[in-house]
Amino acid sequence: MAKHHSKTFDIHIQKEAFNDVYLPLLHCQKRYIVLCGGAGSGKSVFTVQRYLYRLLTEPGRNLLVVRAVQATHRNSTFALFHQMIGKWNLTPLFEIAEGLERIRCKNGNEIIFKGLDNSEKLKSVTFSSGELTDIWVEEASEIEEHDFNQLAIRLRGGTVSKQIVLSFNPVSVHHWLKRRFFDHPPKDAVTLRTTYKDNRFLSPEDGAVLESFRETDPYYYQVYCLGEWGVLGKSVFDAQAVNRRLNEIRSLPVRCGSFVCCEQDGTLHEIQFIDEPDGAIRIYSPPKPGVQYVIGGDTAGDGSDAFVGQVIESRTGRQVATLHRSFDEDVYAKQMFCLGTYYNNALIACEVNFSTYPVRELQRLRYPRQYYREIYDSITRDMEYRYGFLTNRITRPVILAELIRIVREQPELFCDERTLNEMLTFVRSKDGRAEAASGAHDDCVMALAIAFAARHQAAGPIEEE
The missing domain is CATH 3.30.420.240 (Nucleotidyltransferase; domain 5)
Structure with missing residues (x-):
C-alpha cells in the first residue's frame, strides 16, 4: 500500500493536481494555516486535497472537520472529500460511512465531521486509533473566537505535530480573525489570501459569472469575489475605491x-x-x-x-x-x-x-x-x-x-x-x-x-x- 500511495502522489502529479499558489503550503508545519479568499479561489478544494495527501502518506494523523452547524457538512466538506476521493481514483483506499459522516483511510487514519451547534458531541470525538492531530475549520468567519480557543486547546500533547487550518471569506473588517491573524499575526501562523484569479481549474463560465459582478455589484465583487475585508451590508462609500486604497498604502505614520x-x-x-x-x-x-x-x-x-x-x-x-x-x-x-x-x-x-x-x-x-x-x-x-x-x-x-x-x-x-x-x-x-x-x-x-x-x-x- 505504501508503494501505491507514493506512486499516486508522485511530485509531478502533485504539481498538476494543485493550484500553483497553494503548493508552498503542502508541507507547511506551522501550527496555524489561515486561508482567506473570495468565492471560487479554490481554498476549500486545496484543503481537501492536502488532507488526503497527508492522511495517505503520514501515519498517525486524524482529522476533525468543523463547521458552525453540523448539518452543513453533508453538502459541503463531506461531499467535497467524497468527490475528490473519486476524482483521484482513491476509492479502494478509503471507507466512507455516509450516515455517520466519517471517512477512514485503510492505513488507519480517519476524518470526522462535527458542528459547533452540539458542543457535547464535539467533546466526545474519538478515533479508532491514534489521537486528534489536525482540525480544519471551514467557513471560520461563522464561528466565535471562544469556540476557536476551545478547539485549539484540544490540540496539545502527544508525539505527532498538531495543526489547525482555517478557511473563510473575509466578510467583516471587525472580525476576530482579522485582528488575531492579520493585524497582529502570531509567529506560528502562515496566511494566504487568494481570489478566483488564482484558480486555474475554475471553469470559464464560473469565472465570467464572478467577473460580471465587477460592473453589476462592485461591493459584492470587492468583498465576496476578491476577498477584501468588508461588512455584511453595503458601505455608503465606494468599497472598491476604499479597499484599493487600503492595499496601496504601505508607509507608517512619519x-x-x-x-x-x-x-x-x-x-x-x-x-x-x-x-x-x-x-x-x-x-x-x-x-x-x-x-x-x-x-x-x-x-x-x-x-x-x-x-x-x-x-x-x-x-x-x-x-x-x-x-x-x-x-x-x-x-x-x-x-x-x-x-x-x-x-x-x-x-x-x-x-x-x-x-x-x-x-x-x-x-x-x-x-x-x-x-x-x-x-x-x-x-x-x-x-x-x-x-x-x-x-x-x-x-x-x-x-x-x-x-x-x-x-x-x-x-x-x-x-x-x-x-x-x-x-x-x-x-x-x-x-x-x-x-x-x-x-x-x-x-x-x-x-x-x-x-x-x-x-x-x-x-x-x-x-x-
Whole structure:
C-alpha cells in the first residue's frame, strides 16, 4: 500500500493536481494555516486535497472537520472529500460511512465531521486509533473566537505535530480573525489570501459569472469575489475605491505620539511633540510653510466613541494627521489646541452636538482660529455667529454626501488605515440613514466630513506667532 500511495502522489502529479499558489503550503508545519479568499479561489478544494495527501502518506494523523452547524457538512466538506476521493481514483483506499459522516483511510487514519451547534458531541470525538492531530475549520468567519480557543486547546500533547487550518471569506473588517491573524499575526501562523484569479481549474463560465459582478455589484465583487475585508451590508462609500486604497498604502505614520505643554497667562506655551509608539496622534505629513490646514473634531458624545481630530490640507483635501483617543474633554481640547498650532494655526471645526466644552475651552485658551456657524435670530433679525460645527438632520446628510463623493473620486487623499476601515463599516440602515454598522464606530468618518465641510472658512493669511 505504501508503494501505491507514493506512486499516486508522485511530485509531478502533485504539481498538476494543485493550484500553483497553494503548493508552498503542502508541507507547511506551522501550527496555524489561515486561508482567506473570495468565492471560487479554490481554498476549500486545496484543503481537501492536502488532507488526503497527508492522511495517505503520514501515519498517525486524524482529522476533525468543523463547521458552525453540523448539518452543513453533508453538502459541503463531506461531499467535497467524497468527490475528490473519486476524482483521484482513491476509492479502494478509503471507507466512507455516509450516515455517520466519517471517512477512514485503510492505513488507519480517519476524518470526522462535527458542528459547533452540539458542543457535547464535539467533546466526545474519538478515533479508532491514534489521537486528534489536525482540525480544519471551514467557513471560520461563522464561528466565535471562544469556540476557536476551545478547539485549539484540544490540540496539545502527544508525539505527532498538531495543526489547525482555517478557511473563510473575509466578510467583516471587525472580525476576530482579522485582528488575531492579520493585524497582529502570531509567529506560528502562515496566511494566504487568494481570489478566483488564482484558480486555474475554475471553469470559464464560473469565472465570467464572478467577473460580471465587477460592473453589476462592485461591493459584492470587492468583498465576496476578491476577498477584501468588508461588512455584511453595503458601505455608503465606494468599497472598491476604499479597499484599493487600503492595499496601496504601505508607509507608517512619519511620527506617532502626543503633545505636552504648559498653561501660562490663560493660553498654552512651550508646546512639544513627544514620540510614543502608541500615541494618540499619527502624523503622516508634517506641516508645510504657508499651507492652510483644517481640523475636523468629533467628540465622544455618550462616551461610547473616542475623541477624534482629522487634519487635512485646506486646498488639496489631503489627509495629513489624525488624533484618536478616549480623553477627558479638557485633555482633548488641549491636544486639539497643540495640534492646530503645530499645523500653522489650522482652522479647528469641533462638533458641538453633545458638548460645547472643547469649543469653550479653545476659546478660553485664546486659540486664534475656530470655525463658526451662522444663526439667524428671528426676533432681532440679526445674524449671530457661534463657534463649533453643529451636526443635525440638515447638515449631516450634506457633509456625508460630499465626503462620499470625494472618497469615490479621490481616494488617494487618504492614508490612515483606521479611517479607511471605518468607511467600510459605514453603511445604509433599513430606514436609509448612513451610519456605522452594528458594533462599529463613526467618529473618524464624521470628523473627516466636518473637516471638509469647514474648508471654505480656511482661506486667509497664516497667523504668525
